[in-house]
Amino acid sequence: MDAVGDGTRRAILERLLEQPSAVGELAAGLPVSRPAVSQHLRILKDARLVTDRRVGTRRIYMANPDGIRDVREYWERFWSQALASFRAIADMEAEEGASSDRTESPDVDGGA
Amino acid sequence: MLMEARELAREVRCSVTVKLPRDEAFRLFTERIGSWWPMATHSVYEAEATDVILEPGVGGRLYESTADGRRADWGTVTLWQPVERLAMTWHPGYEPERATQVEVRFSEAPDGCTVVDLLHTGWELHGAETEEKASGYQTGWPIVLEHLVKAA
Numbered sequence: 023m024d025a026v027g028d029g030t031r032r033a034i035l036e037r038l039l040e041q042p043s044a045v046g047e048l049a050a051g052l053p054v055s056r057p058a059v060s061q062h063l064r065i066l067k068d069a070r071l072v073t074d075r076r077v078g079t080r081r082i083y084m085a086n087p088d089g090i091r092d093v094r095e096y097w098e099r100f101w102s103q104a105l106a107s108f109r110a111i112a113d114m115e116a117e118e119g120a121s122s123d124r125t126e127s128p129d130v131d132g133g134a
Numbered sequence: 135m136l137m138e139a140r141e142l143a144r145e146v147r148c149s150v151t152v153k154l155p156r157d158e159a160f161r162l163f164t165e166r167i168g169s170w171w172p173m174a175t176h177s178v179y180e181a182e183a184t185d186v187i188l189e190p191g192v193g194g195r196l197y198e199s200t201a202d203g204r205r206a207d208w209g210t211v212t213l214w215q216p217v218e219r220l221a222m223t224w225h226p227g228y229e230p231e232r233a234t235q236v237e238v239r240f241s242e243a244p245d246g247c248t249v250v251d252l253l254h255t256g257w258e259l260h261g262a263e264t265e266e267k268a269s270g271y272q273t274g275w276p277i278v279l280e281h282l283v284k285a286a
Contacts, residue, residue: 028232028259035258039140071258085139090258094142097257101148104176105252109150111170112162116153 030054031062035071035085042084146254151247156240159248160217163238164188173198178206178227190214196222209233224254234260 034048045063049056063083066072070089075082152159162170168186177183182200186208189195194211206226210233213221218240223233234256241249 031259032256035143039136039143041136069259085136085143087135087139087142090139090142093258093260094146097146097254097260098148100176101146101252101254104172105148105150105250107172108163108170108250109152112152112154112159115158115162 027062027065030058031066034059034062035066038072038083038085042082044080044082048083143258146257148252148254149249151243151249153245153247155246156242156248157217159250160240163240163250164190164220167196179204190216209236213237225260228260232259 030052033052037043037048037051045056045059048063049059052059054062063072063074067074067083070086070092072083072089073086075084154162165188167188171177171186173183173186174181177186177198179198179200182202182204183198184201186198187196189211192211192214194214195207196209196211197205197207199205207230208226209222209224210230211220211222212235213219219237221235221237223230224236225233234254237253237255239251239253241251243249
């Protein structure tokens with residue numbers, strides 16, 4: 023995937039999330055040529071974000087829940103691991119803060 | 135099936151509650167991100183990554199560095215509301231033009247705790263280009279790297 027095509031691929035995927043479409047229908051609503059749309063669809067298909075089906079003489083493209091789920095699960099795992107690490111350090115610092123409060127207070131009480 | 139796909143394509147959300155008050159949680163998250171970020175697994179250089187830096191303020195950069203001076207940019211701060219909210223572009227292993235968006239919110243919770251909510255949008259096109267995922271990587275960053283290698 024290249025940077026320039028990202029916006030177009032995102033637009034194509036968004037359209038396919040609204041409704042399954044043929045190449046021509048997609049190209050009609052986008053500022054890119056039909057061959058370009060076909061090229062982007064091929065990349066999205068390789069990435070498993072999109073799947074297609076032959077209906078009569080037409081090829082209909084649609085969003086692929088399985089592929090989207092895989093990428094989603096990857097990012098969910100990624101962020102939950104990162105935030106779990108944040109929580110571990112944050113809670114450790116909270117405990118340290120609380121225990122240093124506790125060790126300070128007996129000194130104050132002891133003077134009384 | 136379409137409904138399901140649409141639901142799956144929504145932003146990724148992740149939340150965690152920590153025992154620190156909000157200002158301390160925000161500072162730990164931002165100023166000292168290198169002290170908690172799991173860089174051995176969640177970085178471009180993995181075991182070689184030695185620090186993660188988040189420069190404060192809009193336009194500040196988020197990046198990892200290695201002992202021998204290499205650096206990998208992960209994103210740029212786009213919204214900076216200290217102790218409440220921050221947002222940044224997110225493109226580790228990708229060119230900045232291919233950035234996705236991450237927003238992090240800090241809310242006060244009972245007993246001096248803080249809820250951290252993270253929202254990631256635009257992730258669909260990051261990480262899809264891999265077959266390796268199914269074969270059992272525990273974390274995803276090698277996938278991003280794999281893509282980087284393929285793109286180079």
